[in-house]
Amino acid sequence: MNIGEIARLSGLPAKTIRYYEDIGLVAPLRSTNGYRTFRQSDLHKLAFLGRARSLGFTIEDCRTLLELYNDSARASADVKKIASEHLVRIDAKVEELLAMRKTLAHLVHECAGDNRPNCPILDDLSAKPVAGQIGCEKTSR
Amino acid sequence: MNIGEIARLSGLPAKTIRYYEDIGLVAPLRSTNGYRTFRQSDLHKLAFLGRARSLGFTIEDCRTLLELYNDSARASADVKKIASEHLVRIDAKVEELLAMRKTLAHLVHECAGDNRPNCPILDDLSAKPVAGQIGCEKTSR
């Protein structure tokens, strides 16, 4: 199968598939005209990658997960560890976003959004941090 | 004030401040020895940027927000629009992460995490999508 068909079947853009070959995640054969030729196993691998990426695993996680997948002597603990750590990352990110969301939603709510210049949002952004200020949470970035 | 002091006062790394000058967000003066010299207004601007970035605004949003801040004839609606759109982006991101979280938490829970190879996480990742499958949500990436 050529890259176009594999892209259709795997749901990944051809560009991405070439990139994955570049970084050694997949190794299609080449036909005499230089075209990449994908086997069923390549399709399977790409689908695996697509699914793992859609769950937010990094490329390096994906690489490791693929190795574990191909290692019939793996310990499921190794897989679980990667997934658990990823879960922690996700939770941290969610917390961070919700903290932003909270402040932002409050500010948006306060702002009249009319044609006058007065704006609580800009007031907040330009507020100098005051020592001992009440309700001043540390922003984590 | 030199960059080191401004970094301390604004809470931004010196590297970041130089970068902000590079992309035209701040324009400190230069003293004869080539050192950047920051005014109080530069500090104020950098604090504004730090706060806006900590709320997740993009650099381009920050640029626009700064312009609006300096425009006494602004309409608060313009500010509110930027913030509201950002809020929508945040909500979308949170939704995406929560969807990942849900699947992932389920899989992690299912996995024994011992030294045996059997692993529901890998099973899920390698499952071929089946047409007509029940409970098969589209993953948005």
Next chain:
DNA sequence: ATGGGGGTTCCACCAACTGGAAGGTCAAGA
């Protein structure tokens, strides 16, 4: 004069692609 702690520039790198240019290949139709 020398050492240390500032500062400067510039270049490379991170993740995970994506867009586009310039060109080779192949099958079908006039």
Next chain:
DNA sequence: TCTTGACCTTCCAGTTGGTGGAACCCCCAT
């Protein structure tokens, strides 16, 4: 046979928001 158009190839650059490091300059105290 030629041409058209859909494929495919490689390579380079850009995205976001910085960060690390090298090589070098500057200034003050000892």
